[in-house]
Amino acid sequence: MYPEVALQDSVPSEAQPGGRAAWLARPGRVGRFLLSNRKATLGFVILGIFIVMAIFAPMIAPYDPNATAFLPTLPPSHDHFLGTTSQGQDIFSQLIWGARQTLLIGGIAGLAATALSVLVGVTAAYLGGLVDHILSVITDIFLVIPALPLMLVIAAYAQGGGMWVLITVIAVTGWSFGARQIRPQALSLRHRDFLESARVRGENSAYIIVFEILPNMISLIVAIFLGAALYAVLAAAGLQFIGLGNADEISWGTMLYWGENNEALLSGSPLWIMAPGACIALLGASVALINYAVDELGNPALRTARRQRGRRAAG
Amino acid sequence: MAVIIRRLEFFLLTLWAAITLNFIIPRLMPGNPVSAMLARYHGRINPAAMKALQVAFGLHTNQNVFQQYIEYLNNIIHGQFGTSVSYFPQPVMTVVTQAMPWTLGLAAITTIIAFLLGTFIGMIVAWRRGGFVDGLATPLFVILSAVPYFWLGLMAIYLFSVHWHLLPLGFGYDEGSSITFSWSFTTQVISHAMLPALTIIITAIGGWILTMRNNMVGTLSEDYVRMARAKGLPPLRIMILYAGRNAILPNLTGFALSMGFVVSGLLLTEIVFTYPGVGYLFLQAVSNEDYPLMQALFLFVTVTVLVAVLLADVANAILDPRTRAHH
Numbered sequence: 001m002y003p004e005v006a007l008q009d010s011v012p013s014e015a016q017p018g019g020r021a022a023w024l025a026r027p028g029r030v031g032r033f034l035l036s037n038r039k040a041t042l043g044f045v046i047l048g049i050f051i052v053m054a055i056f057a058p059m060i061a062p063y064d065p066n067a068t069a070f071l072p073t074l075p076p077s078h079d080h081f082l083g084t085t086s087q088g089q090d091i092f093s094q095l096i097w098g099a100r101q102t103l104l105i106g107g108i109a110g111l112a113a114t115a116l117s118v119l120v121g122v123t124a125a126y127l128g129g130l131v132d133h134i135l136s137v138i139t140d141i142f143l144v145i146p147a148l149p150l151m152l153v154i155a156a157y158a159q160g161g162g163m164w165v166l167i168t169v170i171a172v173t174g175w176s177f178g179a180r181q182i183r184p185q186a187l188s189l190r191h192r193d194f195l196e197s198a199r200v201r202g203e204n205s206a207y208i209i210v211f212e213i214l215p216n217m218i219s220l221i222v223a224i225f226l227g228a229a230l231y232a233v234l235a236a237a238g239l240q241f242i243g244l245g246n247a248d249e250i251s252w253g254t255m256l257y258w259g260e261n262n263e264a265l266l267s268g269s270p271l272w273i274m275a276p277g278a279c280i281a282l283l284g285a286s287v288a289l290i291n292y293a294v295d296e297l298g299n300p301a302l303r304t305a306r307r308q309r310g311r312r313a314a315g
Numbered sequence: 316m317a318v319i320i321r322r323l324e325f326f327l328l329t330l331w332a333a334i335t336l337n338f339i340i341p342r343l344m345p346g347n348p349v350s351a352m353l354a355r356y357h358g359r360i361n362p363a364a365m366k367a368l369q370v371a372f373g374l375h376t377n378q379n380v381f382q383q384y385i386e387y388l389n390n391i392i393h394g395q396f397g398t399s400v401s402y403f404p405q406p407v408m409t410v411v412t413q414a415m416p417w418t419l420g421l422a423a424i425t426t427i428i429a430f431l432l433g434t435f436i437g438m439i440v441a442w443r444r445g446g447f448v449d450g451l452a453t454p455l456f457v458i459l460s461a462v463p464y465f466w467l468g469l470m471a472i473y474l475f476s477v478h479w480h481l482l483p484l485g486f487g488y489d490e491g492s493s494i495t496f497s498w499s500f501t502t503q504v505i506s507h508a509m510l511p512a513l514t515i516i517i518t519a520i521g522g523w524i525l526t527m528r529n530n531m532v533g534t535l536s537e538d539y540v541r542m543a544r545a546k547g548l549p550p551l552r553i554m555i556l557y558a559g560r561n562a563i564l565p566n567l568t569g570f571a572l573s574m575g576f577v578v579s580g581l582l583l584t585e586i587v588f589t590y591p592g593v594g595y596l597f598l599q600a601v602s603n604e605d606y607p608l609m610q611a612l613f614l615f616v617t618v619t620v621l622v623a624v625l626l627a628d629v630a631n632a633i634l635d636p637r638t639r640a641h642h
Contacts, residue, residue, distance in 0.1 A: 039454060140325065141332045146620050148579030149597065149613045150336070156601040156609060157344045230461060237463050238583050242598055256466070260587075265473045274473075277466035284461025292457045 037296065043289030050283055054099040061093040065250050073269045082271045086262045094255055095275050101251035102283065105163060105236045109170040110229030116175035117224055121182025122209055125190060136183065142176035151235065155244040162246035166239055170232045177231075178224035185217055219294065226291040230284055237280045252276035322628040326621055333617040337610050338387050342380075352400070352604045361404075368397060368607065396611040401603035407611045410596065415615065417487055418592035421508060422581055422619075425515040432516070433523025434566055438559045440524060441531030442550075453528065456521035464580035468514040468587040475510055483507050485589040511588045519577055526569045530562035537561075567631045574620050574627075582616070 035041065053060060063069070067089065074084040082091035124135035151169045158165045189195060198208050214221070239245055240253025243261075247254050259265075259272035353368060390396070396407035440449050476484045483489070488503040534540065535558050543553045582594030589595055593612055600609040 039457070137325075137328065141329045144329055144575055144621060144624050145333055145336075145617055146575040146578045148582050149616045152597060152601055153337070153340055153609060153613050156604070156606075157341050234461070234463050238465060238579075241463075241465060242583070242586055243602065256469075260469070265469065265477055270473055270477075273466075273469055277463065277469065280466065281458075281462040284463070285458040288457050288461040289454070 037293045039289045039296075040293035043286040043293065046282055046286035047290070050099050050103060050279070050286070053096055054103045057097045057100055061090075061096040063090040063093045065089065065094040065097040073267060075268075076271065082275050083269055085258070085272050086264065086267060086269060087258075091255075091269070091272055091275060094250055095252070095279060097250045098252045098255055098276060099279070101163060101249055102233065102236070102253065102280070105166055105170070105251070106229045106233040106283070106287075109167040109174070109232035109236065110225055112167060112171035113174040113228040113232065114178060114221065114225040116171060117178025117182055117228070118214070118221060120175065121179040122186045122213060124179075125183045125186035126205065126209060126213070128190075132183075135179075139176045139179045139183075142173070143180060147173040147235070148238065151239060152244070155239060162249060166236050166245055167232075169239070170235050174228055174231050174235070178228060181220060181224060182217065185220055186213060189213055189216055219297065223291060223294045226287050226294065230287040230291065233280060233284055233287070252280050318632040319629055322625055322632070326625045329621055330618065333614060333621075334388070334391055337613055338384060341606065352606060355604075368400075391614070396614075397607040399600075399605055399608045401599060401605040401608065407608050410608060411593070411611055411615055414591060414593045414596045417590060418581065418585065418594065419619070421511060421515070421585070421590070421592060422578065424508075425512050425519065425581070426577060428512075429516045429519040430523055430566075430570060433520040434527045434563060436520070437524040437527025437566075438531055438554060438562070441528040441535065441562075442554045442558070444528075444532065444535075449528075452524065456524050459518065460521040460525070462518060463583075464514060464518045465583040465587045467518055468511065468584050471510050471514050472587070482510050485587075487591040507590075511584050511590055515577075515581060515584055518580060522569075522573060522576075523566065527562060527566050530565045531558055534558045534561045564631065564635050567627055567634070570627045574623050578616060578620050 068087050070080065070084045070088045070090060072084060072086045072088045074080055076083045080090050080092060082095065084090055085094075120135050120139060124132040124139075150173050154169050154172070155165060158169075195208060195212055198212050203212075236245070236251075237253040237256065240247075240251060241256045241260065243257055245251070245254060245257075247257055253276075255276040256273060259269075259276075262272075264270060264272040353365065394408060396411075399405050399407045399410050402410050436452070440452050443449055472484060475482045483506060485507075487507050488500060489507075537558075540553060540558050543557050548557075582597060584590070585592045585594030586598050593616060597609065597612050597616075599605070600612060
C-alpha cells in the first residue's frame with residue numbers, strides 16, 4: 001500500500017556498526033531521489049543558473065555595473081535589456097553582478113547559522129543534564145525573540161558596515177530553529193550501539209561527535225542549511241533594502257534600496273525594483289523547493305502521490 | 316495549570332533576556348556608537364536630557380557595569396525610556412504609544428485572517444491530496460513562502476496605486492486629515508490598510524497551508540479516521556471534526572513559533588507603505604541614530620510577541636487534553 005516505506009526502511013539504520021559506512025551509503029540514494037523529484041529538479045536548475053551568473057558575471061554582463069555612462073531611465077531595449085537607472089546605469093549588468101554578493105551572503109550566513117545550530121544542538125544532547133537544560137532554554141529564547149528588530153538594533157549599533165556585519169547579524173539571529181531540530185535527533189542517537197562501541201574503544205568526545213554522530217544526521221543538517229540559507233537571503237535583502245548594508249556594494253538588496261530611494265516605481269523605471277526582487281524570490285523559491293523535496297525524502301507521507309484515489313476506491 | 320505556570324516562567328525569563336540583550340548590545344560594540352551619537356546632538360538638546368541619556372547608556376564613568384545595570388532595570392520597571400532624540404523633546408513612551416495601535420491593529424487582523432484561511436485551505440488540500448488543487452497549490456505556496464514580504468508590497472503599490480490608481484500609495488490615512496472617530500476617517504484607514512494587509516496575508520498564508528497540510532496528512536492515516544469512514548460518516552464531517560480538529564493543535568504551536576517571523580515581515584511591510592506604525596518608526600529611529608527610541612521599540616515589539624506566544628500556549632493548554640493529563 002505504501003511503496004515509499006521501503007525507501008525509509010532501506011535508509012541505513014543507525015544501529016549498524018560504523019556510522020561512517022552508513023553515511024557513505026546514503027548520499028547516492030538521496031541524490032537519486034532528488035533527481036527524480038520534479039520540485040527538486042526545478043529548484044536545482046534555477047539555483048544552477050544563478051550560480052553560473054554569479055561566477056561568470058564579468059563575461060555575461062554587457063557593461064560595467066557602476067558606470068553611469070548612459071541616458072537615465074531608458075526603457076528596455078536591445079542595448080539595455082532591462083533599461084537604465086535614474087543614474088544612467090545598466091540594470092541588467094547590475095542584476096548579473098548582484099547575484100555574487102547575494103549568493104555569497106546566503107551561502108556563508110547559512111553555513112554559519114547551521115554550524116551554530118549543530119554546535120548548540122549536539123552539545124546539548126551529548127552532554128545532557130544542566131548544560132542541556134540551559135542550552136535548550138537559550139534556544140527557545142532566541143526562537144521567540146523577533147529577528148528583524150534584533151537585527152536592526154545590532155546593525156544600527158554596528159554603524160553600517162558591509163557584508164560581514166550582515167552575515168554575523170543573520171547567523172546570530174538565525175541558528176535557533178535548526179538547533180531545536182538537531183537536539184532530539186542527536187539525543188536519539190546517543191545510546192545507539194555504535195556510539196557505545198566507540199566509547200568502549202576509548203575514542204574521545206570530539207571524535208565521536210564529528211565522525212560518529214554528525215555523519216548520521218547529514219540529511220537533517222542539509223535540510224537545516226537550506227532553511228538557514230533561505231532565511232539569510234531574505235533577511236539580507238530586507239536589511240539592505242532599508243539601507244543597513246554597504247549601499248556601495250552591488251547586490252539585489254542594494255539595488256532595491258537605490259531603486260526605492262530614487263522612486264523607481266513612480267519615475268518610469270519599475271524594472272529597477274521588479275528585476276532584483278524577482279531574482280530574490282526565484283532564488284528563495286529554488287532553495288524552498290529543494291528543501292521541500294528533502295522534507296519529502298525524510299517523510300514519505302508528504303509526497304503528492306496518487307495512492308489516495310486507490311484507497312478511496314477500495315474503501 | 317502546571318503547564319501554564321511553566322509557560323509563564325518562560326515568558327518572564329525571555330522578557331528578562333530581551334531586556335538584558337538591550338543593555339548588553341550597545342556595550343559590546345567597538346568604538347562606542349552611543350557617545351558618537353551624543354556628541355553629534357550636543358547643544359541641540361538641553362543639558363538635563365543629555366545627562367539622562369548619558370545615564371541611560373552608561374557613559375557616566377563613576378558607575379560600574381553592575382550599578383548601571385541595576386539603574387537600567389529600575390528605569391525600565393518604571394516605564395522610563397528617556398527622551399527621543401529625533402522627536403525631541405517628546406518622551407520615548409509618547410512616541411511609541413502613538414505608533415503601537417496601528418501596528419497592533421494590522422498585525423491582529425492579518426494574522427487571524429491568514430491563520431483561519433490558511434488552516435482551512437490546508438485542510439482541503441490535504442483531504443484531496445494528489446488532486447488538482449494539491450498539485451498546483453502546494454508548490455505555489457512553497458514558492459510564495461520565499462517571496463520577500465516587502466517586495467510583494469512594492470509590486471502591489473506599483474499595480475494598484477501607480478498603474479491602476481485604485482488604492483492609496485501609503486501612510487495610514489489621507490494627508491492633512493486629523494485623527495477622528497468619524498465615518499470618513501474610518502474608510503480612509505481601511506483603504507490605506509488594504510494593500511499592506513493584503514501583502515501580509517498573501518505571504519503569511521503559505522506557511523499555515525503547508526503546516527496544516529502536513530499535520531492533516533498525519534491525522535488522515537489514523538485509525539479513528541478509518542473508523543469514521545467505515546461507519547459511513549459524511550466526508551465533510553470526517554474532514555473537519557475528525558482529521559481537521561486534531562491537526563489544528565500542532566498548528567497552534569506553530570502559530571507561537573512563527574510570530575517572530577510574522578512580526579519581522581510586518582515591520583518591513585510597514586516601511587514599504589510608510590504606514591505610521593512601529594516598523595516605520597523603527598526605521599526612523601535607526602536612520603536618525605535615535606538609540607533611546609530604538610531600544611524602547613525593540614522591547615515593545617518583543618514584549619508584544621511574547622504576550623502573543625503566551626496566549627497561544629495557554630490556548631493550546633486549554634484545548635489539548637493531553638497537556639492537562641500529564642499533570
